Amino acid sequence: MTEQYYLSSSPHMHSGATTDKVMRDVIYALLPACLTAVWFFGLAALTTLLLCVASCLVAEAACLKLQGRAQSTLADGSAVLTGLLLALNLPAAAPWWLTVLGGAVAIVIGKQVYGGLGYNPFNPALVARVVLLISFPIQMTSWTAPLASASGVDAVTMATPLGEWKTAVMLTSKLPAVQPADYLNYLTGNMAGCLGEVSAVAVLIGAAYLFWRRIITWHIPLTFVVTVAVLTGIFWLVDPTRYPDPLLHVLTGGLLLGAFFMATDMVTSPVSSTGMIIFGFGCGLITVLIRLFGGYPEGVSFAILLMNAATPLIDRYTPPRKFGAVGEVVR
């Protein structure tokens, strides 16, 4: 009788976690934001979302084929996720070619040139967003008013709250008036902005799911948001006529989407909890500097990308303290 058994080195059990499941969970967490985007911006949002995902998948498939790698990794969900994140970072009125180009840039330049999943130093969706923002500033900042189709008009352009503030301060050195009711709109997403930026509630529901599924920890998002709130709060307290209040800073623009979904990208953020806190603080600091003193009204994308670049350095200087260490640290 010949018996043949598997020989392997322990452990002989596995949690069942897979990369696909991690990606799927993040995709599920983005669904509330996608649905609100479609609710507020209608067919344009839906088209942008689908087109962007399709573009990412085609670009990924092409890259894998060119490299002679198995197409099976196409199903890991990472390209779909990049597509959704990029779409949520585009204005609803983005022309189709911009969306398609963005998807290709994200996958080819943001991810595959570095070796594909796990090897990219920068968040691919943000690389694409910044490339598009710098190359096509007009198209990337043409915001449509939400629920425009409901009013019977094709598209009404309007400024984002942060953009409105920046323009007003530059022209008149005075803040535009903000009504209390506006905050409710910021919360639900009834304002101008990128597809995924507009609804704080939708982003937070998705974030809650990510926490529940233990895909993300509090370290990066909380530090990021608190840093922005505290720093902008200080300026607001000093001169409330010139600087918007921290609530506006937190609820508008890309802060929440960035903090919970982009800065927490595993591949491009530090691995230790100390590193994550430094990373979150850096993101918050740079965001505030750009928002208050930079040329752009919004700085979340740039902040995260700059901190992505700092991630290897942060990892190097924040190794966990090994159990039983007596004054030793790895360098």
Add this chain to the structure above:
Amino acid sequence: MKIKRFPGGLHPPEHKSTAARAIEPCSLPDELVIPLAQHIGAPAEPCVVIGDTVAKGQVIAQPRGFVSVPIHASSSGVVTAVEPRLHPMGRPLPAIVIKPDGRDAWPDGLEGGMNPLLVDPLTLPPSRLRDMVRNAGVVGLGGATFPTHVKLSPPGGKKINTLILNGVECEPYLTADHRLMLEEPERILAGIDILRRILGVERVCIGIEENKPDAIAVMRDACAQRDIEVIALKVMYPQGAEKQLIFAVTGRQTPSGGLPMDVGVVVQNVGTAAAVADAIIHGRPLVERIATITGPALVEPKNLRIRIGTSLRHLVAECGGLREEVVKVIMGGPMMGHTQLSLDVPAIRGTSGLLLLDKNAVATRSEGPCIRCARCVSVCPARLLPTTISAYARRDMIAEAERFNALDCIECGCCAYTCPARIPLVQSIRQVKGAILAKRRLS
């Protein structure tokens, strides 16, 4: 009060289906294959030859050096071979083969031991007790099989003030220690009294995971008249790892590369304590142990009292045989156990369990790239960067792996268990640890 635990770790499904099954005796097999290497340290030296008649408990191999213990016949019979046989470590190693005569007889008509002690063991000097422990071949029964007398001989200058009994049993599936605590607490306590006498310690604690409330209750009851703390610990693998247990119980961190005695602690498994009691009070050497024979491929999983040297095949038959095709045979638990080539391998002193997995319980999935999710980092109880060390290890960058503290890895397997990309993290770290140590020996 906050439940005591250690940093890192995780909670795999427990699968402890045998927890309610009382310990059963195991029938005498046709052949006992007793390896000479059953403990950490030098293998024993045979002192019998083919054709010798041996009694149960008779010494059949003598220790070589201090870190070594004698080996005893686990039943009476005739020595039929002294030759290499397939060992649980995966290759043939010298063993003494005994054909039992069926009488299972101790020498000179004695019952249940070699020479029952006629005085109160606690009146004997510690050195005498320590020698008796050694002569009985007692080793750590948690699985590491480190000779117990060595742990009980702290070098001068090392003051031991705490004895911790390990009743954690954090490996999934295994319930042998659990049943021992439920059914034979008096054996454990008799052992504790002797260990306390040998070490001269003030504080004695028994650490048990919270998932065994019945064992905690029984031990608390049994300890009512004694100065022994029974401490409920959070259910968290690897709570039973020595340094993690010490931290949870005392808050002391054993220094990297150091031993528990460096923080004034000695840890003994509850099964080892029971074996110490048998050795001293009944003069009964370590010829049997309790093991959990379990797994989805088995008809009737059980907790068995097994003779050392019984083949795994006999143990499987004792549990009603197989119901599914076995694809993986594991000696020990699923997190740190060793896979076996064949069922024709003997159970040895370190065999805490036998786990038979069918194809549904064996994960085969190809590996993907690391997505730096850091789950391995957050679960690592040694607080290392498993993915970083593993990446170096797999590129043969031994010096870098060493710099990232590969040698501090306790090989618990939490990293590989939790990795979504299915990277063999602990496996590659284990290999690089070997390479680092080999390099050190050369230089």
